[in-house]
Amino acid sequence: MQARDVLIRGGAVADGTGAEPVPADVLIRSGRITAVDTPGRISVDHVPVLDASGLVVAPGFIDVHSHADNAPLLAEDDTSKILQGITTEVTGNCGFSLAPVRPASAQDFASFTRRIYPRMDFTWSDWDEFTAVTDGRGYVTNVAPLVGHGTLRIAVLGTAAITPDAAQMRTMCRELERALEGGAFGMSTGLIYPPAVFSESDELVQLARCLGPDRPYATHMRGEGSLLFSSIDETLGIGEQSGCRVHISHLKAMGRPQWGRMSEALGRIHHAADRGVRVTKDIYPYAASSTMLTALLPPPFLADGNEGVLARLESASERERLAALMKSGVPGWESNAEAVGWDGIMIAHSQSHRYDGRTLGEIARAEGCSPLDTYVRILREERLQATMVLFAMDEDDVRTAFADRDTMVGTDGLPPGTGGKPHPRMFGTFPRILGEYVRKHHVLPLGEAIRRMTSLPCQVFGIPERGLIRAGYIADLVAFDASSVNHETDYRDPVRPPCGISWVMQQGHVTVADNSYLGPRRGRRLTPAA
Structure with missing residues (x-):
């Protein structure tokens, strides 16, 4: 089952375009899809056959909101995402990336990361040095890294509650540009966390202008409860003033007074989109969030x-x-x-x-x-x-957000390697979307839900050659049983595998079968599409 040349036969193919699954065979040679055709039309000799009868075959899922930046540095393989069918993760979210690190503030940065990451030895400083280290360790999934605004701020300003002067602003922009030149897909912010909580909109607009029209500004907004609407307005204003693509991370309405107001929030987003702001968002399918404990201060x-x-x-x-x-x-x-x-x-x-x-x-x-x-x-x-x-949200609001146009899916799983009882989203976000939001609640048709988890993220984040089952694309695929796929949610006992994921393929190699990770690390660090 690990041959790079393989014919997938008998499955229903959800190709990532939004179309409903249809019976089709898929031929893979040298890790790429070379043909997709109606059953029995692909004739080849001496190619192993992978029987997908009773399964939906889809592009590998794209987790648009991951915090697994440290996963390559762990001795053990982080299988929490690949077992869900995730083959690519967008890392560096909420303003947290693990580079750049400047000597003057390295100790501040290292101590700050320990609030949420396991202890690490920082043997790098700039973006290129960091990616050289992680490239050398290898990746379980593909990664599309963002550079974090909070990390940039610590590198230049430390952790003080200050506003950058003109020279410091130029230095932050220069560090951002170096990361973009080194393969960062965009910039993220986490405006409830220090030191980003001390930033003002003008600072964010200046940095967002460095992104150009195509690299995304992905933001954990300044507020998601009583400040939800003013935070949406700030985010849309940053996109409008800078001209960059804006992506709202884990859109939610936190706290009972905000429950039932998701449609109103989406209306503001639609109004901005109608006047030309390119704005998208993501959700995770749970009524609870998770973050560092200091965020209550x-x-x-x-x-x-x-x-x-x-x-x-x-x-x-x-x-x-x-x-x-x-x-x-x-x-x-x-x-x-x-x-x-x-x-x-x-x-x-x-x-x-x-x-x-x-x-x-x-x-x-x-x-x-x-x-x-x-x-x-x-x-x-x-x-x-x-x-x-x-435990802060009403799941009806989450479903409303997912049903809306241009909504994607992210696990928002916290960094692996700390133990404890992490949020179940780390292990079951994508199977739960398919089992609860598609099969049980009919929030979206299956084909459209697959598009939100595959080709749409690739389009928005500039992830190349993935997200579709189409000739010429990389053979990163997942096969699942649409009648049983799901994940049991237990916040006090969260570490459990999903059900219904039959196998996962990376570049033509089956790396997950029957809830077992077969390895080795076949992911890679991607670079943005030209």
């Missing part, structure tokens, strides 16, 4: 790196100020703790693993402390190295 507590944050949390007077700010709020900041409630915040991973799988409300009650005191104590004990799941 208001901006005044986020400056000056880990040392600055911990110093404030260890000060009694600063903790009193934090309690006041959590109650009163901060202009331009939305409190997820207020929107979700302490029982809606579950620890996914902590450095000690003592708190994994428990909500802050549960821990506080068990220990007889206030939830805020419990939260602060966990941050101090774990040295900020903890992540959380927030």
Whole structure:
């Protein structure tokens, strides 16, 4: 089953164009698709046959929102994506890429990454050095990396709450341009995270202009709850002023007061698109989100790196100020703790693993402390190295967003290698789309859902030679049983494989069969289409 020349026979081919699956045979030679025809029309001798009877054969899925930048550096293969049928990941999202790193701020950057990544040895500085390291280690899936705005900011400004002057702005633009020249597909932002939370729109417009008309500006917006609409307006304004392509990451309406308002949010996006802003978005098919635990802190507590944050949390007077700010709020900041409630915040991973799988409300009650005191104590004990799941959305809103035009799919899986109880989306996003959103709820027809997960991402992000089952394209394919494909969602026991994925093929090699990764690492770092 690992031959590079193979005839796939008996399957229903969903070719990625949006058309519904039709019976067809697919011939692959030397890792590329050479023919697609009606059953029995392709006649070849001495070519192995892969029987796909009862299966849908589709292009390999494209995860447009991944945080697996560190996956090549791990000794163990990260199979969380390939077992779902994902053959390409867009990495470097939410403003976090692992390069560039400048010597003056390298320690700040390394300590910041430990809030969400496992410990790494930073043996590189610029973009080219980083990609040389990861290229040497190899990739389980293909990667299409973005460069992170937060990373650029730390490289040039450190972690302080400051506005760049003209010289610093030129340096940030120069570092961005070097990454683009080195193969970055675009730039991402994470405007709720330090140090990007301290940036203003003008800074983002200047950087977005460096992208040109085709490289995407992918953004975790400034707010997704009470600030959802102003954040959409800011994002669309950046696209309009810069002329670049805009992509809204994990579009959602967080907090009960925003539930039911997704159609209104989409209306704003449509209005901008109608006047010429090129805007797309992605979702994941869950009613819970996940991120670093420090994201609950208001901006005044986020400056000056880990040392600055911990110093404030260890000060009694600063903790009193934090309690006041959590109650009163901060202009331009939305409190997820207020929107979700302490029982809606579950620890996914902590450095000690003592708190994994428990909500802050549960821990506080068990220990007889206030939830805020419990939260602060966990941050101090774990040295900020903890992540959380927030039960914050109405899944009807998520389905509404997926049904809308130009919506793609991203796992938003956090970096692998930390253990704990990561969000189930890391293991089951794409099978869940097919099982719940397509088969059960009929949000989209199967063919159109496949297009959203294959050729549309390739078009928007400039991923070459993939996303379609068409002669000349790379044979990155997935075969699944449309009647059973799904993923069981259990937030307290999330690490489980999907069901219904029969096999996954990379460049003509079957690398997944019956929920087993066969290896070796056959992915590659892609470069943007010309």
